[in-house]
Amino acid sequence: MSTAATTMERAAPPESGPRALIYRLRHGDEVAHIVTLIFAATILLVTSMMVYELWVQSALTRTKFGWEFFWTRTWDPVFENFGAAPFIYGTLVTSVLSLMIAVPLGLAAAIFLAELAPRKISDTLAFLIDLLAAVPSVIYGLLGIFVVIPLMRTTIGPALKATLGFLPIFKGPNYGVGFLTASIVLAIMIVPYIISVSREVLLTVPRDQREAALGLGATRWESTWKVVVPWARPGVMGSVFLALARALGETMAVTMVIGNTPQIATSLFSSGYTIAAAIANEFAEATGPMHQSALMELGLVLFLITFILNGLARLLIIATERGGGRPS
Amino acid sequence: MRKTLITLALMLGLAATSGAQTMLNAAGATFPAPIYQKWFETYHTAHSNVQVNYQALGSGAGIAQLTNGTVDFGASDMPLTDDQISKMKSKVLHFPTVLGAVVPTYNVPGVSGDLNFSQKALAGIFLGHITKWNDPEIAKANPGVKLPADDIVVVHRSDGSGTSFIWTDFLSKVSPEWKSSVGAASSVNWPVGLGGKGSDGVTGLIKQTPDSIGYVELIYALQNKVPYGAVQNAAGKFLKADLAGVSAAAAGAAKDMPADFRVSITDAPGAGAYPISSFTWLLIPAQWQDASKRDAVKAFLTWMLADGQGFNESLSYAKLPAAVVTKEKQQIAQIQ
DSSP states (O other): OOHHHHHHHHHSOOOSHHHHHHHHHHTSHHHHHHHHHHHHHHHHHHHHHHHHHHHHHTHHHHHHHGGGGGTOOOEETTTTEEOOHHHHHHHHHHHHHHHHHHHHHHHHHHHIIIIISOHHHHHHHHHHHHHHHTSOHHHHHHHIIIIIHHHIIIIIHHHHHHHHTTSGGGOSOOOSOSHHHHHHHHHHHHHHHHHHHHHHHHHTSOHHHHHHHHHTTOOHHHIIIIIIHHHHHHHHHHHHHHHHHHHHHOOHHHHHHSOOOOOOOSOTTSOOOOHHHHHHHHSTTOOSHHHHHHHHHHHHHHHHHHHHHHHHHHHHHHHHHHTOSSOO | OHHHHHHHHHHHHHHHHGGGOEEEEEEEOSTTHHHHHHHHHHHHHHSTTEEEEEEOOOHHHHHHHHHHTSSSEEEESSOOOHHHHHHSSSOEEEEEEEEEEEEEEEEOTTOOSOOEEOHHHHHHHHHTSOOBTTOHHHHTTSTTOOOOOOBOEEEEESSOOHHHHHHHHHHHHHOHHHHHHTOOSSSOOOSSOEEESHHHHHHHHHHHSTTEEEEEEHHHHHHTTOOOOEEEOTTSOEEOOOHHHHHHHHHHHHTTOOTTOOOOOTTOSSTTOOSSEEEEEEEEESOOSOHHHHHHHHHHHHHHHTTGGGGTGGGTOBOOOHHHHHHHHHHHTTOO
C-alpha cells in the first residue's frame, strides 16, 4: 500500500462503529496511539501511585506534627519527635551549591567540545564523559572519602579560611566532611550530565547561525557566546535541570561525605544531612511505626521539593525564552 | 531437542521427588547474617529437605516482615518491645543465637597503645561534656599516656543498626543523663558528632580524622585489624573485648535470665564480663499452621544450640553460655 493511498483513504474513514475501529486498527495509527498512550500513562500511574503510597504511609506523622514538620529542627527516633527542617536545608544547600560549581564548569567544557575542539577530540572526550555518567555513585562516595575529604581538611579548607575566613559560611571547625565536601562530590557527579547534554544541544545549532554571525563581523567568541549559546539555551537549561534532579535525589555518595548530622548550620564546613541520605540510612532499621511514617513523610517532602524546583525551572525557561535568541 | 526433553523430564522428576522439600523464609538482622548463612547452608547439606532463605535486611525490616506475616520467622539485634509484641498476630518466642560486642575505636595522634575508657568518660564524650583528649576523666584511667589537648571528634553510625543499639543501651545503663535525654535505639538523636554509614563509614572517618573516637562491632574490629580500647566493666575493671569476655558477660546475666529471653547484658556483673555485649535473637512464632515447617524449625533450633554453636568462634562470634542453651532447649517445646 502506498503512502498516497493511505492519505486518500484517510480522507474518508468510516465515521463510527466497529468498522471504524477495525479500520483504524488495521492501519496502525490507532495501535501506535494506544501503545504509546499506555506507556505514557504508566509513567503517570507510577508517579501518582508513589505519591499516594507516601501520603497514606505518612499519615501518622502528618496528623501528629502537621505543618510543623517542615520547620521543626529535631529528629529524635527514641522520643518520637520528628522535623524535616535540617534535611530540607541540607538537600537544598548541597544541590544549589553543587550546581553553582558544576554549571560554569560543565557549560565551559561543553562549549569547548562543541565549538572549539577538533571533532575527533570532541567525540573521544564525549565518549569518556558518557562513561563517567555511568559510574555508580558509591564509587564517587569512595572518591569523596579518600580524596576530597583529606584535600578539604588539609588544603581547600585552610585556603578558604585564610582568604575568605571572615565570611560566616567559612567559619567553624573543618573536619573534612560537611556541606561543601558533599557539594563538591555532587558537582563532580553531575558535571558529565551537563557537558554531555549541552554539547549535543550546541552541536544541533544550525551552521547558518554561526556563519551569519561571522559574516556580520563577529569574532569566533562573539558568535559562540552571543548567537550559539542563546540559541541552545533551552537545551542547556534542560541539562542543568537533569543535573539538579540527580543532585536532589543522590543518596549514597552524599551520605558518605556529608557527616550525617541533622542540623542547620551557616558554615559550609559544618556537617549536615539530606533527605535522601536520611531515608537510606534509617529506613531498614526503623522499628517504630512513628519513625517509619516520619521517613515516608520525608520522601513526600523530597517529592514536593523536586516538584516545586521543576516548576520553577519551567517558569525560568519560559521567562528567558521571551527575551531569548531563538526566533519563534 | 531430545536432550532438552530429557533434561526437562529429569527436572520434572526431581521436582516431583523433592515434594517433601521444606522451604523457610526468614529476614532480619545483618550483624549475625554471616553465621546464619553458614548455619543454614551447613544444615541444608546435612538435611537436604530443609532450606532456609535468609534475607539480611536489618532488624527493623525483619520485625516488620514478621508482623506482616511475609516471612516464617525473623531475626533481630534487639528484643521486641511490648508494643511490637502486641502487634504480632500470634505469640513470638525469642531464641538467643550468638553474642556480639561493640568496642570503642579511636585515632589519637601520638598515642599508640590501647587506651582505657571509664564508663563516665565514654558517656561524657558521647554527651559532648568531655571535649578534650586530656580531660582528667580520660587521663586518670590512662596513667603514663601523654594525651593531647585537642578537641575530641565523635563519630557514630548514621544508619540504623544493632551496633548503635548495643552502644546506646550501654550508655543508658551507665549514664542517667543519657537515658533521659537520648535513650537506647538503633538510631538516636546524637548530642554530638559526625555520622558514618556502616562500620566501614565509621572506621573510614576515624582513620581520616585526627582526634576522633567511634565504635564498631568486635568482629569488624578483629577482621579488619582496627585498633580498639578497653572499657571499664561493672566490677570496675578495664577489659579489652575478646570472645571469652563476651561469653562471660552472658554467663553473668544468665543467672537471672527472664523466661522470655528479652534481656540486655550490657554492663553485666562479673569481673571478667565485657560491658558492651549483647545477644542477638531469632524471633520464632509459637504457633505454626504447617506441620512440616514447624518440625523443620524445631529440628534446626535443636541443631543450632548443639552443633551450630561449634561454628561461632571461627567466625568471631561468642558462644552461648551452657546455662542459656539449657533454657532455650526447654523453650523449643513451646513451638506448636
